Amino acid sequence: MPRVSELFFKTAIVFLIVGIAIGLHMAISQDHAAFPAHAHINLLGWVTSAIFGGYYALNPAKAARRIAMIHYGLYTLGLVVMLPALYLMLAKGNTAIEPVVATGSMIVAAAVLTFGFVVFSSEPVPTASGLKSAPR
Numbered sequence: 001m002p003r004v005s006e007l008f009f010k011t012a013i014v015f016l017i018v019g020i021a022i023g024l025h026m027a028i029s030q031d032h033a034a035f036p037a038h039a040h041i042n043l044l045g046w047v048t049s050a051i052f053g054g055y056y057a058l059n060p061a062k063a064a065r066r067i068a069m070i071h072y073g074l075y076t077l078g079l080v081v082m083l084p085a086l087y088l089m090l091a092k093g094n095t096a097i098e099p100v101v102a103t104g105s106m107i108v109a110a111a112v113l114t115f116g117f118v119v120f121s122s123e124p125v126p127t128a129s130g131l132k133s134a135p136r
């Protein structure tokens with residue numbers, strides 16, 4: 001499996017563990033105030049990261065490009081900024097932290113645009129002198 005896929009899956013499982021822990025905490029405490037944070041941790045952190053990892057596993061030539069690692073770094077940074085702040089805002093009522101949520105969200109959005117660029121760019125093919133873009 002390409003390194004970027006491995007990284008996406010390792011990150012994804014950490015978010016799933018945290019997301020499920022928050023889900024169990026909500027269920028046991030019967031306080032569901034943090035459910036949007038739980039939903040975003042599971043869907044952006046687990047599901048979307050795993051889909052990115054799967055995409056790169058299916059496209060090893062794209063996974064080898066530097067932009068794939070930039071995508072991983074940007075996306076994960078965005079989640080690490082956004083999701084804990086979203087949880088604190090909802091579960092603890094800390095509204096002052098909203099600008100941090102907004103900043104993290106913008107980084108996540110930038111990372112998704114980066115992935116869009118990867119998806120629509122031509123797949124590089126090996127040549128004797130290195131990689132070049134495949135004809136469409």
Ligand code: HEM
Binds near residue numbers: 026043047
């Ligand atoms: C042991 C695992 C889990 C537990 C105990 C759990 C628990 C909960 C609880 C208590 C709520 C709040 C429901 C409400 O107030 O309406 C909730 C909402 C939600 N959960 Fe989970 N959850 C778990 C796993 C997951 C996973 C794996 C995902 C996604 C991949 C997920 C996605 C969602 C979503 C999208 C909502 C919001 C639903 C709504 O709008 O009402 N959950 N969960």
